[in-house]
Amino acid sequence: MKKAPRAQDPASETPRRRPTINDIARLAGVSKKTVSRVINASPFVHAETRERIQAVIAELGYAPDPQARGLAYGRSFLIGLVYDNPNPQYVVNMQLGLLDGMRGSGFELVVHPCDRESPTFLEDLRAFVERQRLYGVVLTPSVSEDERAARLMAEIGCAYVRVASVSLDAPEHMIETRDRLGGREAAGHLADLGHTRIGFISGPPTFRSSHERRSGFEEALAERGLTLARPYALAGGYTFESGIERGRELLSMDPRPTAIFAANDEMAAGVLQAARQLGLEIPRDVSVVGFDDFQIASRLWPALTTVRTPTREIGRLAVERLLGRDDDERDPKKRLPSLVVRDSTAPPPL
Template structure:
């Protein structure tokens, strides 16, 4: 790689070029300014797409940036402009696949924007929860934060963000805030569609595994299922409802508890796919075949839904797309654009794990 040259190079300039060419250090904004023969301020203007730079100068600076692979440090850039180019994700979620899919979506939305992602796992039950969130935001000088469930459902967090003037987007199964702060998942509609599917197959004795009570989605999914049963003149038997924790292990335990009941349910609706996978394991341990002896269905349509056998009938929530939408909605604030209403309508995905019950 050859370096761009400026007139009358000093010995220091020569040493700096040698260090760059040897790979001993990465280019800085000062290097780009020196190599392009302009001021650091002019380089900053080009990086931030300012219109107040001559086209010839812009092209020269961009050529030097491309030649040396220079990328501005988000934290240093934020300090220079008295704002941050960092977006935080604050989460308290027991499902690792949800967290991964959400992060991928957030990164999709940031691509090409100059923003970077920092994550903060937390424990909402901790006595220092709010203090920890505040320290995270202030320490990182965040531009804004994305709040997935269940952190998004905590009004204390929203109040804190408003108090300190931090931009935010909440992701939840129901509207909890003004439109510019929300991505809404409508979990209730998805659970209702699943209930209609099971009733349509002829199931009446159905077990249900709820998620954590601290998650609004747990209540919305159960409520949607009950809505579908009520529309068919049926009722969810409380004796066939078991609480889970959105984990494989809790699904396995809940599945074993439901399959020990007499009479046994002909179908089990688990509040997410991880728990449904646990129910499949419980069914195998009990010597049952799915779906011939037992229908098992889930919710979310994560990767595990197609990795298990039989593949799960489930409700598709496009978590990665939700993450991308949340980031794009947050970044739009930089241009002071109004936030658009954003909602996701889940839909049923029928696979091999559901079938009509055996004739009595």
């Protein structure tokens, strides 16, 4: 009986050669320079030629090698995200936004967590930029609020964009999040519900956003003839644990506040936990408002009323500005804070 031919071991097969830019140029019938222009999103390529090149790229599954491109152009095609932020969801949402804005650009993202309080903060930041030969960086709070970091980028010739709650630099270097407006939204909502005895948990004093959110909150209360009493204003750390600690302090006061505005969702979640530990019901006994509208806000019980900050949209805009691709005609309201009312707020108890 004749044996069937033995199947070839896949591991022994010769691996398929990775396509090169020369292959793309040959198959598309254009020069390598024209392919390079399409890869780098240059507007100086005829639409029909661009479509033909993109079809070949898609068919071959070609992806530019950032290191090789860096050698050819004397710089890397890497963009750095620099952050010192205790809220991991902020970092994740910012990364997603940056990747949205980089799509189709040929650039790649690298991240650099840091500690502004470290004595080697600037030294480490310089080493990160120079070692990676970065095209540019996006600086997020609280690094973006540190003038030393901005000066360092200018000194070493690295393009940068700062994301901050207020304008701190020239327009081409700034994305302003207007956190003060968000604080006003929170205050207006609670005051309109009839709350007059309101607690506030701020973020760390090293974050400009902490001060902006509080300032907007107090401004809107004052416009309604209300004040934030000093005993009801406590400093948190933008963490869940600090929300529990400060929440227990506020809810153990006599009289306790009928509402609490926590300056981010992590701390607001901590306040909900503290309320449960003390046998209180949200919102029957106390209303709670957060800030950010990250995924956690809609998954809590009760679902959290919060101020939405479109972090992902802000990240996308930041990297597009860095690459000179941002559209000034885009509706600016899309990146402003806005109130999202859910189940954690109600009129004060009688």
